[in-house]
Amino acid sequence: MLVALVVALVPAFVFAPGPLAASMSGGGFGDQRAVIDSLSKSFVDYWSSGDRTLSPGLARLVDYWRDYHVVKAVIAATLLAVLTTLGVLLWKAFLRAAGLGTGGRAALASAGIVVTALALLSLAAVAANVQGAIAPFSSLLSMLPMHASHGELADTLDQVRQRLADYPDSGDRTPPAIEVMVSDFSRYHAVIAVAATTVAAVLVGMSVVSWKRFARTGASGRRTRRVFRSFGLLWAVLSSAVIVVAVANLVTTVDSAPALLGFFEGGW
Known part of the structure; x- marks a missing residue:
């Protein structure tokens, strides 16, 4: 069950945030090119306005980017919890694998190492997307050409x-x-x-x-x-x-x- 969850969550982390965030923000940002084009124009409008308040187009983009990172952060946190649980089970099984042969112990150890590495990557993904959700404007600026x-x-x-x-x-x-x-x-x-x-x-x-x-x-x-x-x-x-x-x-x-x-x- 845990492996199945990992298999489902990894592609969800890649493909789900964009459509979900677009639906939450009213659509219009179907792909990266659309985001970049809209950001380029909205950033120019915001700078030209001379106001502190974000222009309507830029504010909508920032809302979308915040929702995008919120979705990614939730998926990454779920993946981290699943991988942590799976890793604990694998390493416990390795420690108790006295009856297994060398090949079986090596397989458990290899699986434990891979899962531990993936858990660390998930932790980094959680932190990065929490950062993007709390300060979406700065995160969005990274998309400017x-x-x-x-x-x-x-x-x-x-x-x-x-x-x-x-x-x-x-x-x-x-x-x-x-x-x-x-x-x-x-x-x-x-x-x-x-x-x-x-x-x-x-x-x-x-x-x-x-x-x-x-x-x-x-x-x-x-x-x-x-x-x-x-x-x-x-x-x-x-x-x-x-x-x-x-x-x-x-x-x-x-x-x-x-x-x-x-x-x-x-x-x-």
């Missing part, structure tokens, strides 16, 4: 870059749209900073538990010791990497304008 060479969009992007290069020293001349984008970009990275900090704390706890189980297992339980030693090392290494991600995003949260300028210059 930043290297447009001519037309209204190219002119608008040049103006945005110039204003960001001066921010915050431009004083009263700072367009409201710049303030909105900087604020949302800060929130965008704050979400990952909080999520990464939480995940790092959980991974550190799991590493500690794994090492304790390793220490409590006698020398006769060599397979059990190997499993818990491997997980202890894995969780420790992953927690270190996640802490680096948390710190990097915290720094960007505090001073997001330079990172946003780099984004508009094609650096992300």
